[in-house]
Amino acid sequence: MEFFADIADVAQVKEMQEWLPLDGVTTNPTIVARAKKELFTLIEELLAACEGIVQVQTLAYSTEEIVAEAKRLVAVEPSRIIPKIPCTQAGLGAVMRLSKEGLRTTVTGLITVPQGLFAARAGATYVAPYINWVDSMEWSGTEVVAELLAAFEAYGLDTKVIAASVKTARQFRELASLGTNAVTMPPETYKTILEHPLTDKALRNFADNWNGVFQEYKLDSKLKG
Structure with missing residues (x-):
């Protein structure tokens, strides 16, 4: 399982790496806003703070603009930046175009299995189902992950599942037992589970x-x- 820190606090990223190997950092507009730093300055700091991947979300709404933003983000460090793209029609259109150009993407904001399958077929490198959000709707976030993993295997899709919005040790345990490819959580959640x-x-x-x-x-x- 790949471990990502869902945070933009550089000091916490550095501290966390002292006791847990990180595969990277994930951010979203809310996390970046909390950091109160200009985005590209923050990206450079996060790249310096960890050796892994840094995932940064696009903000645009149209396919053309999402593609342009994604390319601008990737250009900062092509081998380590993965743009996060919302699971919308425009977003999947952008993922298709970026995938054809060999660029990696994470499709974010997934709630259902069909969304994940559409994203994988569009060429997403990762899909990010929101586990606790699904649980709050009286479904099971980990069941969504189980079905995604089964679907990807059945159809020969290489897309990885990166579980997001993971809040409890039970959720993490179930994700681990399923063989979930990756998880992203804030440092305090990792510590609570430990x-x-x-x-x-x-x-x-x-x-x-x-x-x-x-x-x-x-x-x-x-x-x-």
Whole structure:
């Protein structure tokens, strides 16, 4: 599974890479707005902060304008920038054109399996279903992913599923068990999923047992007298 950080905070990206290998960073207009930096300045900072892919969303509404924006984004660093394109008619038209020119894309904002299949046939490199959004509609976001993965395999499509809007450990566990290609989450979600009270309890027990025999909780500690 590929791990992406869904954030534009450069400091947090750097901190996260100290304990988890990242395959890249994803952003959207809301995330960029929170950073309060001009977009292309922010892109350069994110490219410098991580070695992986940086995904940046287009803002235009027409196919022609989406294609132009996508090419402008990719031109910053062709080997590492992937434009995110909304799952609309105009967006899929842009994906088709960009794919024919050999450019990678992520189709974002997916809610349904047909949307993902249309995007994959258009030539998307990744499709990004919004897991928690689907769950909030009393469907199952992970079931959508399972059906997408099955459809892509059945039809011989190379498109990857990058699960977005993942909020809980249960969602992540189910995505992992399905063999989901990639996931993007903010750093705090990764940390919440990593931590567990029983892990903390085990570490406290180890320390208590050690300290009952040794003077300090150190490898070279002397026995208590």
